[in-house]
Amino acid sequence: xxxxxxxxxxxxxxxxxxxxxxxVSGGSISTGGYYWSWIRQHPEKxxxxxxxxxxxxxxxYNPSLKSRVIISVDTSKNQFFLKLNSVTAADTAVYxxxxxxxxxxxxxxxxxxxxxxxxTVSS
Amino acid sequence: QSALTQxxxxxxxxxxxxxxxCTGTSSDVGGSNYVSWYQQHPGKAPKLVIYExxxxxxxVSNHFSGSKSGNTASLTISGLQAEDEADYYCSSYTSNSxxxxxxxxxxSGL
Numbered sequence: 001x002x003x004x005x006x007x008x009x010x011x012x013x014x015x016x017x018x019x020x021x022x023x024v025s026g027g028s029i030s031t032g033g034y035y036w037s038w039i040r041q042h043p044e045k046x047x048x049x050x051x052x053x054x055x056x057x058x059x060x061y062n063p064s065l066k067s068r069v070i071i072s073v074d075t076s077k078n079q080f081f082l083k084l085n086s087v088t089a090a091d092t093a094v095y096x097x098x099x100x101x102x103x104x105x106x107x108x109x110x111x112x113x114x115x116x117x118x119x120t121v122s123s
Numbered sequence: 124q125s126a127l128t129q130x131x132x133x134x135x136x137x138x139x140x141x142x143x144x145c146t147g148t149s150s151d152v153g154g155s156n157y158v159s160w161y162q163q164h165p166g167k168a169p170k171l172v173i174y175e176x177x178x179x180x181x182x183v184s185n186h187f188s189g190s191k192s193g194n195t196a197s198l199t200i201s202g203l204q205a206e207d208e209a210d211y212y213c214s215s216y217t218s219n220s221x222x223x224x225x226x227x228x229x230x231s232g233l
Contacts, residue, residue, distance in 0.1 A: 037222075039224075045227075046126065046212060046224055046225070046226050046227040047161075047169065047212050047214075047224040047227070048224065049214070049221065049222040049223065049224060052222075060220050060221060061221075062124070062221060063124060063219070063221065064124070096168060096169075101171065101174060101180065103174050103175060103178070104157055104174075104175060106157055106216045106220070107222075108157040108159060108174075108214065108215075108216040108222055109157070109159040109171055109174035109175070109214075110159075110161075110169070110171060111171050111180060113168035113169060114168070115168065116168055
């Protein structure tokens with residue numbers, strides 16, 4: 001059974017870069033043809049899709065975040081990463097990594113989630 | 124991209140059936156068979172309960188069901204139970220190859 005373990009700082013200074021890591025266990029990130037995603041949830045608010053990566057190459061991002069986001073993969077470490085630059089207080093949220101269920105072709109259904117990381121952007 | 128529209132809250136008595144709507148546009152819900160639903164309890168990660176409009180993942184109770192008509196998808200919980208009290212989110216694949224979530228609905232018992 002695939003599991004996702006998130007790591008990274010819970011506090012980031014305004015204008016700096018938020019960096020999170022998601023480590024995959026119980027399966028290989030480079031096989032199976034799954035999408036690997038990042039999703040966030042502002043305090044007491046709804047879910048917001050940030051983007052995902054497929055086969056270590058193809059990335060798709062939320063248009064509202066596209067200019068500031070990079071999602072990448074390190075297959076040798078079975079990890080994928082989120083980098084969000086030029087953060088502001090509006091980026092304060094719980095960040096989740098997630099794996100798509102593999103039912104369809106578009107990575108649209110997430111069946112495995114990380115534990116969530118609360119990231120606070122401070123001034 | 125704009126979030127899909129859901130009612131802020133829905134309530135029902137134990138054993139009652141409730142339905143949560145999720146309204147989008149022809150660029151997402153209306154033009155996609157890739158609509159999913161998630162259940163989220165406080166402090167927990169979301170759990171997938173419906174994918175591709177009406178399909179249940181293995182292990183998900185059959186008292187969850189999904190449907191779609193035009194630009195609106197729906198999640199029905201039949202026989203509301205105490206453990207169903209949670210937040211529910213829909214999501215849809217879009218014509219821009221992105222994914223958009225709904226605004227979320229809090230389900231509570233009467």
